[in-house]
Amino acid sequence: MSDVKAIIGLGNPGTEYDATRHNAGAWVVEALARDSLTPLRAERKFLGQYAKVRYAGHDVHLLVPSTYMNRSGKAVAALCQFFKLTPDELLIAHDELDIAPGTARYKHGGGHGGHNGLRDTVSALGNDKSFHRLRIGIGHPGSAKQVVNYVLGRPGKAERAAIDAAIDECLRTLPDVLDGNWAGAMNRLHSFNA
Incomplete structure (x- = not known):
């Protein structure tokens, strides 16, 4: 298993989407940039906000990525091509309906699970699904008919606090991830529940 060299946070661009559940992956990368005291800056060649920390x-x-969620793969592929990164060197953070707010999970490989950002990323990477995922729980509205409005909606105050607490715990596990200690990172993160 290769070392993680890039962390990508999926979301939709623009202020109307910044605080929506679908941007939970972007919140991870934004928090990591703040924690590293390194601002993300617009980088056209990567179609997104970029920093090296x-x-x-x-x-x-x-x-x-500054692309819409269903076009995230373009930005991911551009980053990979420029830095000659392989999919297994990526950690992609994204919102996850099947996990409750206040929890998060690491996952290696797998399908897109209906997530349009992951679907486009898999396609842009030549159907290579070997990238790592950081699944940020946002919960499920209970009905498939409500999913679009739910993910594009803003979480309530308590729900957002729980998601932020899970993101903070994710940041505490990243040193293990970067050291290749996936078991340690998973044990810690998967037992956390805000």
């Missing part, structure tokens, strides 16, 4: 002794590329 030194975190827990590792150089890490951070990216929040």
Whole structure:
């Protein structure tokens, strides 16, 4: 298993989407950039907000695509091509309906699970699904008919606090991830519940 060299946070661009559940992945990368005291800056060649940070002794590329969620793969592929990164060197943070707010999970590989950002990323990477995922729980509205409005809606105050607490815990596990200690990172993160 390769070392993680880039962390990409999926979301939709624009102020109307910044605080929506679908941007939970972007919130992770934004929090990591703040924690690293390195601002994300618009980078046209990567179609997004980019920074290179030194975190827990590792150089890490951070990216929040400025494309809409269903076109995230273009930005991911551009970053990979420029830095010659392989999919298994990526950690992609995204919102996850099947996990409750206040929890998060790491996952290696797998399908897109209906997530349009992951679907486009898999396609843009030549159907290579070997990238790592950081699944940020946002909960499910209970009905498939409500999913679009739900993910594009803003969480309530308590729900957002729980999501933020899970993101904080994610940041505490990243040193293990970057050191290749996936078991340690998973044990800690998967037992956390805000």
